[in-house]
Amino acid sequence: MSVLRPFKADDLFRFNNINLDVWTETYGITFYLTYLQRWSDLCFTQESPRGRLQGYILGKAEGAQTEWHGHITAVSVAPEYRRLSLARNMCQRLEFASDEIYKGYFVDLYVRCNNALAIKMYEGMGYSVYRRVREYYGNLGVGKGGRDEEDAFDMRKCLSRDVAQRSIRSNGRDMIVSAHDVS
Numbered sequence: 001m002s003v004l005r006p007f008k009a010d011d012l013f014r015f016n017n018i019n020l021d022v023w024t025e026t027y028g029i030t031f032y033l034t035y036l037q038r039w040s041d042l043c044f045t046q047e048s049p050r051g052r053l054q055g056y057i058l059g060k061a062e063g064a065q066t067e068w069h070g071h072i073t074a075v076s077v078a079p080e081y082r083r084l085s086l087a088r089n090m091c092q093r094l095e096f097a098s099d100e101i102y103k104g105y106f107v108d109l110y111v112r113c114n115n116a117l118a119i120k121m122y123e124g125m126g127y128s129v130y131r132r133v134r135e136y137y138g139n140l141g142v143g144k145g146g147r148d149e150e151d152a153f154d155m156r157k158c159l160s161r162d163v164a165q166r167s168i169r170s171n172g173r174d175m176i177v178s179a180h181d182v183s
Helices: 009-013 029-038 086-100 116-124
Strands: 003-006 043-047 053-062 069-077 106-112 128-134 152-158 176-178
Touching: 003 086, 009 029, 029 053, 043 086, 053 086, 069 086, 086 106, 106 116, 116 152
Parallel strands: 069 106, 128 176
Antiparallel strands: 003 043, 043 053, 053 069, 106 152, 128 152
């Protein structure tokens, strides 16, 4: 059985099997180290019994007042370990910390609008589309249906502090904002 444990700096030298995937954003080493220094309690990795990294999640806490929340910056599972609920388990751990430790109102994440499999997975975990962010990942031109291939859905899941569920909306796919309008 694999173990979910805190992400360590030396894991950066062992996660190529996870990051070599078209959907995974790869960042510079300083980016990862900043997360590990500032939000170590929101960064985890899943490790097999033989010591092979299976997936990881990087998160942070941000915002102010009713916008104070946990944010999933990256969650990725190596292709050979997918469909084992590893992403779900890592997200649940981050949600728990965002709720109990950071006292956030919600957890959010950004996902490419054309990544249907990930969107379905997040919806199955209780996330819903809050808004569509135009050209969040850049601008590669217009794709199917006249929509930009690099748009993102801002997906959110309420935490216990948001009793009135103000951090979600039912018509999020219709709410379109510019990438310049989000922080």
